[in-house]
Amino acid sequence: MERDVAIIGVGMSKFGELWEKSLRDITLEAGMYAIFDSGVSGKDIDGIVIGNMSAGRFTGQEHLGAMAADMGGLAGVPAYSVEAACASGGAAVRQAYMAIKSGEHDLMLVLGCEKMSDVTQGEAINTVSVATDWEWEGMFGATFPALYAFMARRHMHQYGTTEEQMSLVTVKNHKNAQWNPWAQFQRPVPLEIVMKSGLIADPIRVLHSSPVTDGAAGLVMCSADLAKKFTDTPIYILSSEQASDTLSLHDRRDITTMDAVVRSTKSALKESGLEIKDIDVFELHDSFTIGEIILTEDIGLTEKGKGGKLVEEGVTEIDGKYPVNPSGGLKARGHPIGATGVAQIVELALQLRGDAEKRQVDGAEKGLAVNIGGTGGTSIVHILGR
Numbered sequence: 518m519e520r521d522v523a524i525i526g527v528g529m530s531k532f533g534e535l536w537e538k539s540l541r542d543i544t545l546e547a548g549m550y551a552i553f554d555s556g557v558s559g560k561d562i563d564g565i566v567i568g569n570m571s572a573g574r575f576t577g578q579e580h581l582g583a584m585a586a587d588m589g590g591l592a593g594v595p596a597y598s599v600e601a602a603c604a605s606g607g608a609a610v611r612q613a614y615m616a617i618k619s620g621e622h623d624l625m626l627v628l629g630c631e632k633m634s635d636v637t638q639g640e641a642i643n644t645v646s647v648a649t650d651w652e653w654e655g656m657f658g659a660t661f662p663a664l665y666a667f668m669a670r671r672h673m674h675q676y677g678t679t680e681e682q683m684s685l686v687t688v689k690n691h692k693n694a695q696w697n698p699w700a701q702f703q704r705p706v707p708l709e710i711v712m713k714s715g716l717i718a719d720p721i722r723v724l725h726s727s728p729v730t731d732g733a734a735g736l737v738m739c740s741a742d743l744a745k746k747f748t749d750t751p752i753y754i755l756s757s758e759q760a761s762d763t764l765s766l767h768d769r770r771d772i773t774t775m776d777a778v779v780r781s782t783k784s785a786l787k788e789s790g791l792e793i794k795d796i797d798v799f800e801l802h803d804s805f806t807i808g809e810i811i812l813t814e815d816i817g818l819t820e821k822g823k824g825g826k827l828v829e830e831g832v833t834e835i836d837g838k839y840p841v842n843p844s845g846g847l848k849a850r851g852h853p854i855g856a857t858g859v860a861q862i863v864e865l866a867l868q869l870r871g872d873a874e875k876r877q878v879d880g881a882e883k884g885l886a887v888n889i890g891g892t893g894g895t896s897i898v899h900i901l902g903r
Contacts (some may be wrong), residue, residue: 519618519619519742520618520619520620520740520741520742521618521741521753522617522618522739522740522741522753522754522902523738523739523740523741523743523744523751523752523753523754524736524737524738524751524752524754524862524864524866525555525556525557525737525738525739525744525747525748525903526552526553526554526556526735526736526737527541527550527551527553527554527705527734527735527736527737527862527863527866527867528546528547528548528549528550528551528552528553528554528736528737528747529547529550529699529732529733529863530543530546530547530699530719530732530733530734530735530865531548531698531732531735531834531852532543532548532699532730532731532732532850532851532856532860533701533730533731533732533851534634534701534722534730534731535632535634535731535732535757536634536813537628537688538731539576539632539634539697540572540576540578540587540630540631540857541578541633542895543585543630543732543733543786544584544585544588544630544855545588545589545595545630545730545857547628547630547732547733547735547772548585548589548626548628548733548735550735551626551735552626552735552737552738554737555737555747555748555757556564556625556748557737557747557823558772559589559590559591560623560683561586561624562591562594562625562737562876563594563595563620563622563624563626564594564595564597564613564616564621564624564625564626564627565585565586565589565591565595565596565597565598565612565621565625565626565627565789566596566597566599566609566610566612566613566616566628567581567582567583567584567597567599567609567627567628567629567630568581568598568599568600568601568606568607568608568609568610568625568627568628568629568630568759568839568855568856568858568859569581569599569600569605569630569631569854569855570600570601570631570648570853570854570855571600571601571631571644571645571647572631572632573635574640574644574647574831575631575632575634575635575636575644576632576635577642577807578710578812579802579828580598581598581797582596582597582598583596583629583653585598585626585628589626589767590885591626591647591862595622596809596843597612599612600656600855601723601890601895602648602803602854602890602891602894603648603802603854603857603888603889603890603891603898604858604889604890604895604896604897605629605630605850605854605855605858605890606734606855606856606857606858606859606860606861606888607657607759607857607858607859607861607882607888607897608657608739608858608895608897609627609628609629609758609858609859609861609901610627610669610754610760610858610862610897610899611629611757611816611854611897611899612734612737613625613627613641613788614738614754614755614757614899615738616663618785620753623738623739623740624737624738624739624742624743625737625739625761626735626736626737627735627736627737627738628733628734628859628861629733629734629735629855629856629857629858629860630728630732630733630734630853630855630856631732631733631853631855632728632731632853633730633731633853633854634729634731635869638729639685639750639768640775641729643688645660645661645854646661646713647763648660648661648890648891648894649664649765649891649892650659650764650765650766651833653765654765654766654767654768661804661805661891662718662721662805663718664766664892665721665805665807665808665819665892666673666719666720666721667722667766667772668745668766668772668773668807668811668892669720669805669807669890670714670719670720671696671728671773672773672774672807672810672811672822673718673720674824675822676773676822676825677684677822677825678718678810678822678824678825679805679825680712681708681712681829682810682825682826682828682829683720683725683805683806683807683810683825684708684711684712684724684725684757684806684830685708685741685828686704686725686806686810686828687711687724687725687806687821687849687869688707688708688711688804688850689828689834689841689842690707690803690806690809690842690849690850691704691705691706691845691848691849692705693842693843693844693849693876694844694845694846694849694850696874696875696876697844697849697850697876699732699850700786700844700845700848700849700850700851700861701728701730701849701851702728702730702850702851703847704793706724708745709873710724714878720783721805721807723765723806725805725806726803726804726805726806726848727803727846727847727848727851727852730796730851730852730853730862731853732851732853733853733854734737734856734859734860734862734863735863736862736863736866737837738754738778738842739808742752745857750752750846750903752865752866752869752870752872752885752901752902752903753901753903754899754900754901755787755788755789755790755791755799755883755886755898755900755902755903756784756785756786756787756789756898756899756900757785757790757897757898757900758781758782758784758785758788758897758898759781759895759896759897759898760776760777760780760781760784760895760896760897761777761894762775762776762777762885762893762894762896763894764894765861766892767866772800772876773811773821773822774811774814774815774821775811775815775840775889775892775893775896776886776893777889777890777893777894777895777896777898778786778815778816778893778898779815780896781818781887781897781898782816782817782885782896784896784898785885785898785899785900786900788900789883789900789902791883791900793800793817793818793885795875795883795884796839796877796883796884796885797840797868797878797880797881797882798840798843798869798881798883798885798902799816799818799833799839799840799841799842799883799884799885799886799887800817800841800842800843800844800846800861800862800864800865800884800885800886800887801839801841801846801886801887802847802857802861802887802888802889803811803842803843803846803848804847804848804852806848808889809824809828809833809841809842809846809848810827810828811824812822812824812887812889813827813828813833813841816838816885816887816898817838818832818833819832822882826866828840835876835877835878836852838878840878840881840897840898842872843864843868843876843877843878844860844864846877857888858886860890861886861888861899862886862899864900865884865885865886865899866901867885868881868884868903869881869882869884869901869903870903882902883900883901883902883903884900884901884902885897885898885899885900886898
């Protein structure tokens with residue numbers, strides 16, 4: 518019999534260039550914070566899932582499931598590692614959700630981690646680029662800034678989206694991140710600075726792009742019948758859906774739309790019994806600011822082509838009709854690839870608990886997270902509720 522699934526604990530490491538800490542250090546930190554927040558003990562945990570994209574290339578360490586169990590003093594507990602490029606964290610949450618919902622596990626520790634700063638910039642770019650279609654994109658030098666530049670330029674041509682609108686996403690998310698103690702960049706950035714930042718791949722600028730980041734995030738998840746044993750404020754996962762698209766951008770029906778996001782969002786809303794207008798707060802995958810604009814359209818917050826207007830009109834501000842990325846998003850909170858999808862869920866859980874302090878969305882009761890892999894080859898959507 519299927520069971521409802523709850524989140525009872527959340528935790529994160531600081532995000533940033535954490536030269537003094539190892540992959541093991543930051544992952545242990547996030548896991549311990551989540552366990553302390555939940556009130557469970559080690560003997561309560563009967564499974565671990567860890568999301569990570571490429572620790573072997575970034576740090577030389579693979580076999581992360583066993584590493585997670587070992588470092589937490591939980592040797593003997595089944596531990597699984599999952600990879601879905603930039604959606605690895607979301608995939609870890611979904612794997613735990615399905616395991617608990619089915620009755621295979623009762624209470625699980627979910628982790629996401631990446632340590633990206635221990636290699637040169639060139640090595641980091643090459644490692645991230647393996648999430649492209651390597652044979653048709655990456656091998657020929659098509660990095661993610663270049664691919665998102667194609668998407669941005671087409672969106673600008675087709676719908677009149679402007680560079681200023683892309684830059685306003687940066688301004689908003691940096692403003693939000695100043696109130697996030699875990700964020701990599703805890704300071705606002707003026708619009709004129711964003712628009713004068715260096716071009717990486719026209720029209721994508723440095724300050725339209727998420728940074729290289731080290732960090733980890735953790736959740737404790739369990740069946741709903743166990744949740745009240747540990748907390749008075751469980752947050753329920755109302756739906757979890759995943760979809761895929763072509764790996765390569767050139768095979769897409771429309772490079773200004775992420776069809777996997779459209780499909781997974783529709784499925785998640787149907788499973789939860791909600792409409793998009795019922796959602797109070799959103800965490801959307803803004804590895805590049807054009808990504809946030811496209812995602813607001815693809816999940817149904819506005820018509821296709823009008824995502825730029827949403828940010829321009831303040832609709833996606835914390836106090837707007839549809840608050841997007843109160844955490845600061847990938848742009849300002851940081852994007853340690855395997856941790857991002859878990860960090861999105863941490864933020865939504867804090868928002869729905871009323872624990873987000875100065876970045877709190879007033880009265881938030883329902884939240885939606887979209888975590889994508891690559892240019893949208895994978896999309897994982899979670900809807901949470903109080």
